Amino acid sequence: MDQFAGVSGLRINASKSSIFAAGPNSHLLTHAVWRKTDYEPLIDQLRKKFFSWTHRALFFAGRLQLIKTVITSTVNFWSSAFLLPKGCLDTIESMYSAFLWSGSPTITYKEKTESLWVAWTKEYLLKDSSYRDVREGTLGSWAWRKLLKMRSLALDHMRHDVKDGRSTFFWLDNWMGTCRLLDAVGERIRSRGQRQYHELYDKLDMWHVPCQDAGEDTVLWRADNDECKAYFSSAKTWNNLRDKRNEVSWRKVTWFSQAVPRHAFQVWLAFRDRLSTGDRMKNWGIEQCCMLCGEKNETRDHMFFACPFSFTVWLNTAGKLFGNAITPDWNDTVSSLLQQAQTRIDHILRRMAFQTVIYSIWREHNSRRHGGVWG
Structure with a gap:
């Protein structure tokens, strides 16, 4: 909580806060390490529910719906009270997969000899031929016809x-x-x-x-x-x-495990200067000034973060993370992000804040440009 307070500036008021323990077997909150016997009641409960459905003729969609509703709600209820150990979650995932593909929580997918799609493809599409010499036609899906075109x-x-x-x-x-x-x-x-x-x-x-x-x-x-x-x-x-190329220095700023995918993709476009900014729109015969401050020459470097509007957002969001190193210059900002911060969590938060601000500014830019909406 001290790290959270140091980053966000928000602190918990102890006089206005209370702690409540809820959920099944609340005495487990005092356990430092979970044993298998501690979470075995949950596994038994899920296994009984799975076995109660095995005698029914359920299709794939029906089994998936049961997992999403009944089973997931039970697991979420336990997770709301306890931090379930990895061994428990792995066991639940194994039962998920086994029931989804075989209809039983004990028969894993690896024990099945062949998938239904493969058997259907051999019987209906390949027949007595092989992938090598089967003729192209109208049978099969678009993906199957595409696979045939890639035979060579x-x-x-x-x-x-x-x-x-x-x-x-x-x-x-x-x-x-x-x-x-x-x-x-x-x-x-x-x-x-x-x-x-x-x-x-x-x-x-x-x-x-x-x-x-x-x-x-x-x-x-x-x-x-x-x-x-x-x-x-x-x-x-x-x-x-794939076409292999040399790695770029900014790859670690764009792609990392904690990144939000849509934010990372937007930053990737920004690094490659592929966003439809004003200087790129000129090549298409369209004049466009900065939608945030009115600057005539709208470029990537202007939007991130030379624009007074965008720099204000950037400063208010990441000012405490960067300190005196925060700057409106694009190249200087990227150089700061490539340098290792004092702690690992600060290094992750810097990159996440950078991606979030770029994504939010670009959304604001597009909403003003296309919808006339000012956030």
Whole structure:
């Protein structure tokens, strides 16, 4: 509370304040460390409710609605009185997930062999074909048709480890580790043959012959540094596909775990100077002065925080956090934010205040410009 008072200037009046203890088993408020037996009544209560619904033919939407209403209200009631430990919350989350996907709080999603969507896709969309050779058509959703158009990109990140050879196509799959055989020789191999592709012939001669006792073929996915793994990682695949650039110094001011997403996105636009300020509107043939103070030349640096209106908001919000270091200059403000504050919480509050003020000022700017509303 002292830290809160030091930042906000607000202090609790002890003579006008009272403390009340409420909720089930209020004696647990005196426990320094929760044991499993302390929160077991809550787990048992939730488990009984889950089991009372398992005999009903509930669809996914019905199970989700029960979790959102009945189960969540019970957990919130306990959370209003106690600070539930991580072990308790992890157990509740596990039951959530198990009941949502399987209809039972004890059967986890990992124990299910295949999702309903995958089974439906194989039966209705793929039928007797595979993702590699199924024809594009009007069946399936927009997302499915988009996946079909990206087949060439997906196949570039796949490689087959041949063992028994039953699920690998000789011409169409990349089992050599470099490319597909059809892409290497084309469709005119019969007219050219060994005379032109003698190196490929030599490589094929040295390749091991599939054996039925070797096990099933394995699909490998490209990971870091073109190394292939037997599992698919969306994060590593994205890193292989995305356009990589050098990191910018202001990234830690924009993206951090405590940031509000919509505030962070607005700050990201401001750093890239992509907000529709007056100087950018001139390129579209539109004259626009500052909507906050009337300054003729409205730029990003003017709005944050050279504008008298915006600097007043910035000063009143973050003045105690920055002290004498607070300034209306954009570059100086960013430099101050990149420097480590005295404490970790001050460093977080500085960045959060910066993002909140930018977001609020830009909303005020747009409300005056589009709706004529003055906050």
